[in-house]
Amino acid sequence: EDQVTQSPEALRLQEGESSSLNCSYTVSGLRGLFWYRQDPGKGPEFLFTLYSAGEEKEKERLKATLTKKESFLHITAPKPEDSATYLCAVQASPPLVFGKGTRLSVIA
Amino acid sequence: NAGVTQTPKFQVLKTGQSMTLQCAQDMNHEYMSWYRQDPGMGLRLIHYSVGAGITDQGEVPNGYNVSRSTTEDFPLRLLSAAPSQTSVYFCASSYSPTNTEAFFGQGTRLTVV
Numbered sequence: 001e002d003q004v005t006q007s008p009e010a011l012r013l014q015e016g017e018s019s020s021l022n023c024s025y026t027v028s029g030l031r032g033l034f035w036y037r038q039d040p041g042k043g044p045e046f047l048f049t050l051y052s053a054g055e056e057k058e059k060e061r062l063k064a065t066l067t068k069k070e071s072f073l074h075i076t077a078p079k080p081e082d083s084a085t086y087l088c089a090v091q092a093s094p095p096l097v098f099g100k101g102t103r104l105s106v107i108a
Numbered sequence: 109n110a111g112v113t114q115t116p117k118f119q120v121l122k123t124g125q126s127m128t129l130q131c132a133q134d135m136n137h138e139y140m141s142w143y144r145q146d147p148g149m150g151l152r153l154i155h156y157s158v159g160a161g162i163t164d165q166g167e168v169p170n171g172y173n174v175s176r177s178t179t180e181d182f183p184l185r186l187l188s189a190a191p192s193q194t195s196v197y198f199c200a201s202s203y204s205p206t207n208t209e210a211f212f213g214q215g216t217r218l219t220v221v
Contacts, residue, residue: 031206043198043212100150
C-alpha cells in the first residue's frame with residue numbers, strides 16, 4: 001500500500017529563517033512525486049513534480065529535492081506570504097496519494 | 109479559462125437527505141477525481157474517472173456515487189447523508205491519469221446535521 005508521511009505537522013518560522021519540510025514515502029513504482037500549496041479555504045495549488053532520485057526543482061524561495069525514500073521542500077528566507085499548508089503526494093497507479101501536510105507559519 | 113468549478117461552495121444537509129455536488133472543468137482533461145479533506149486526515153480519494161463512461165472507487169467510496177457522461181462534468185452524489193460525511197470536498201482534474209499536475213476546485217464545505 002502506498003504511503004506518504006510528512007513532517008513536521010506544523011512549523012513556525014521567523015521571517016528570513018530558512019528550513020526544510022520532509023515527505024517520506026513508500027510506493028511501488030513511483031511515477032511522480034508532487035508538491036502542492038494550500039491556503040485556508042482554497043483548493044491545493046500545484047508547485048512541483050519530481051520524477052527520479054537526484055532531481056531538483058526551484059521556484060522563487062522554494063526548492064524541492066527527491067531521493068529514493070523521501071523528498072524535501074527547502075524554504076529559503078521565507079516571507080509571511082509563504083504561510084500555508086504544504087502537501088506532498090505520490091503517484092504510482094492513477095490516483096494521487098497525499099500526505100497530511102505541513103502547516104507553515106512565517107512570522108514577520 | 110475557469111479551470112475547475114465546484115458548486116455549491118457551502119451546503120447544510122439534514123441526516124438522510126440526498127444531494128449532488130457539481131464539478132465541471134473546461135480544460136478538456138480526461139482524468140477527474142473527488143477527494144474529501146478532514147482535519148488530521150489529509151486528502152482522501154473517494155472516486156475517480158479516467159474518461160467519459162469510466163469510473164472507479166478510491167479509498168473511501170461508501171455512501172457516494174459518481175458518473176461521467178461527459179468529459180467536462182463529474183458530479184458526486186450523496187445518497188443518504190450522514191454526519192460522518194461532514195467534510196470539505198475537492199474535485200480535481202488533470203490531462204492524463206499519471207505524470208501530470210492536478211488542478212483543484214475551490215472546494216465544497218458540507219455540514220450534515
